[in-house]
Amino acid sequence: MDSLDRILAEIAAEMRGMEHRGKVADYIRPLAQVPVEKFGIAVVTAKGETHLAGDAEEAFSIQSISKVFALTLALGAVGDQLWKRVGREPSGSAFNSIVQLENEHGIPRNPFINAGAIVVTDVLLGHHQPREAIGQMLRFVRELAGDDSIGIDEAVARAEQDTGFRNKALANYMRAFGNIEGEVDLVLGTYFHYCALAMSCRQLALAGRYLMDGGLSNGHRLITARRARRINAVMMSCGHYDNSGDFAYRIGLPGKSGVGGGILAVAPGIASIAVWSPGLNPSGNSQLGQIALERLVQRTGWSVFEPRFGAP
Ligand code: GLN
Numbered sequence: 001m002d003s004l005d006r007i008l009a010e011i012a013a014e015m016r017g018m019e020h021r022g023k024v025a026d027y028i029r030p031l032a033q034v035p036v037e038k039f040g041i042a043v044v045t046a047k048g049e050t051h052l053a054g055d056a057e058e059a060f061s062i063q064s065i066s067k068v069f070a071l072t073l074a075l076g077a078v079g080d081q082l083w084k085r086v087g088r089e090p091s092g093s094a095f096n097s098i099v100q101l102e103n104e105h106g107i108p109r110n111p112f113i114n115a116g117a118i119v120v121t122d123v124l125l126g127h128h129q130p131r132e133a134i135g136q137m138l139r140f141v142r143e144l145a146g147d148d149s150i151g152i153d154e155a156v157a158r159a160e161q162d163t164g165f166r167n168k169a170l171a172n173y174m175r176a177f178g179n180i181e182g183e184v185d186l187v188l189g190t191y192f193h194y195c196a197l198a199m200s201c202r203q204l205a206l207a208g209r210y211l212m213d214g215g216l217s218n219g220h221r222l223i224t225a226r227r228a229r230r231i232n233a234v235m236m237s238c239g240h241y242d243n244s245g246d247f248a249y250r251i252g253l254p255g256k257s258g259v260g261g262g263i264l265a266v267a268p269g270i271a272s273i274a275v276w277s278p279g280l281n282p283s284g285n286s287q288l289g290q291i292a293l294e295r296l297v298q299r300t301g302w303s304v305f306e307p308r309f310g311a312p
Helices: 003-016 029-033 063-084 099-103 114-125 130-145 154-163 165-176 184-195 201-207 225-238 241-250 287-300
Strands: 040-045 050-054 197-199 255-257 262-267 271-276
Touching: 003 040, 003 050, 003 287, 029 154, 040 201, 040 287, 050 201, 063 114, 063 130, 063 184, 063 225, 063 255, 063 262, 099 165, 114 130, 114 165, 114 184, 130 184, 130 197, 130 201, 154 184, 165 184, 184 197, 197 201, 201 262, 201 271, 225 241, 225 255, 241 287, 262 287, 271 287
Parallel strands: none
Antiparallel strands: 040 050, 040 271, 255 262, 262 271
């Protein structure tokens, strides 16, 4: 057995025995039904090999991981102009926090907190109707993963539509500052559909290849190497909300989490990694997902802070 397969199998076995698995998100009703016992991990290497363990083929709600794909599309649409409407500094606050917005005049700290992603969605809607923007996102992730079976879980999108009061507050507040241009309901409807993308660890790791490979997805240039580097930098500093410093400290890789319990992590030049376990820590990041990534990095030396990182 390849040693990477062995490492992943060991980690999956260790995770099965873990007692403290965190708490499944319950503010989006369908997510509350997902069994906390689930655990999957997928690694796609720069050589193009895929390694899986646990529930790596089971689709889950990627939630805020979609913020990476939305950012990529928005940078493609408007380039660096985007940074006039959203910052790229860690917030040190919860993913759905509203407190900084008043002092900072409706400009969210970064594109990976909810407020920032809602602005990014508004930018994408500047060029499309909601139906087109949602279709564009679906085509994009299907192309990235090379898998047309990826879909959107309408029940998850609808549930958020019903209970997303904080997101409605964020969007309305930013609209008052002039930083949301579209109709709030349309912007949020689109944002909730992005969040409701359902993907497996395998599909997500495949979709993350362009960030591992300097902007190349399966050998095709998708974005420039510089843009891939910069998106990775924002993932490293902002990808886990008020838990981003700890994620960098423990794992040392660009990563993005979602309240569905998924994490996409990137070892540039080496591997694209997706992990899923639905129980969350208090910051809304996968409890076991982080532990699994920490163990993977310990056993492979893949942290970007490793002196010989990326060396052959
Ligand atoms: N759809 C979720 C929300 O807006 C995404 C949050 C997350 O994954 N952190 O609340």
